[in-house]
Amino acid sequence: MTDVVHIFVSHHGDLLPRWQAAFPDASGVLSSYEKTLSATHLWLRLRAEQEVPPQVNNAHRLGPDSAVLVLSDAPNDDEGLSAFAEGARAYCNTHSNPEMLKQVADVVAQGGLWIGESLMQRLLTTTSKMARAANAPRQDWAAVLTPRELEVARAVANGSSNKEIARELDITERTVKAHVGAILEKLQVRDRLQISLKINGLSRS
Amino acid sequence: MTDVVHIFVSHHGDLLPRWQAAFPDASGVLSSYEKTLSATHLWLRLRAEQEVPPQVNNAHRLGPDSAVLVLSDAPNDDEGLSAFAEGARAYCNTHSNPEMLKQVADVVAQGGLWIGESLMQRLLTTTSKMARAANAPRQDWAAVLTPRELEVARAVANGSSNKEIARELDITERTVKAHVGAILEKLQVRDRLQISLKINGLSRS
DNA sequence: AGCGACCCTGTACTTCAGTACAGTAGTAGG
């Protein structure tokens, strides 16, 4: 815990009082390259009038080996998502209290990510929804299809024509039709489009 | 930080040495209801041979007001997802070192969630993918299609045949074909299946 | 050896999707 260096990157290069309270040794910068190289924790205060990705990328450039922690004056889920998509390690409110900031820094130091509760909830619900829709029924049809049929089914679901699938699998179009026929029967559907809906978890059954 | 009570729920009701190291005051239980009520942190060591949801739910029953922290001998993303879906506040390795466990406990005490890096990465990628697929292109095709074409497009995407759509909209099959043709041209695709993929946000463009 | 899967292929047919060409009609706007 001794070799931790906090550097805050903000519009004016100054430190908010609560940042100072959380990390007495921290320094603030505007964009001076040399000073930021030594940072372990590079805090970036987002500027609302600019896009998020370039700001985060710039922070990565300032400290290639630093963990980038993003501070937002008005946090929202989409902004947070953008930040994490660009490799940020934390996303929290600019005006969080010192205890919170210290907590965040510790989590990041341990290799973790800090995400707000709201965004977290969204991540969990959407992903678990996807997992539910993608896991439970998957074994349903995956079980009845042979390996080869599975390949064909996936290609069909992806929008490929019989001819394309034939080329891809290096077999005759006739054979593809045979496989498709078997799939249609096993999955109890009439169309290749219905196959697509079933494979992609969009059918109402 | 004074009124923190750690209780470990495991198969044998005993404490691993590293748990003890992390929280000297912690106690371990098998399933005695009275003792668990006082817990703020209820650690649950998963049993591999059982399903995850009932185990987590049982932990909630043991301590309705406790935060449930899940420990897994062999963590993986799907298991973690199940745990969080059931309301767990943390998911980490059973054999994490004491520092890690303390860290996890602190995060949870602050109202946060602890999620492994791998699972986190998966959450972020899938969600940002969904956000991308759900926001940007949606207005794309909706804008170029006329109201009637939209109806037809949705029906097509749903797997209806031309004849069915004709019946549903009370028009001729010929007219449906005209609409479908217009949709194909405007959306720059060749198939009704591609229409389905595009409407359902599954195309790679 | 026989049986049942899975994978592969051929010919021939029906049905559906999609396109070309052509036309009627209502409605909004310059």
Next chain:
DNA sequence: CCTACTACTGTACTGAAGTACAGGGTCGCT
């Protein structure tokens, strides 16, 4: 009034999808 867009319909054709019928071969199990 004329133009443009939308909705609708017809005949006729091409091509893809799907089905029927019929076979070839391999592999594992009884």
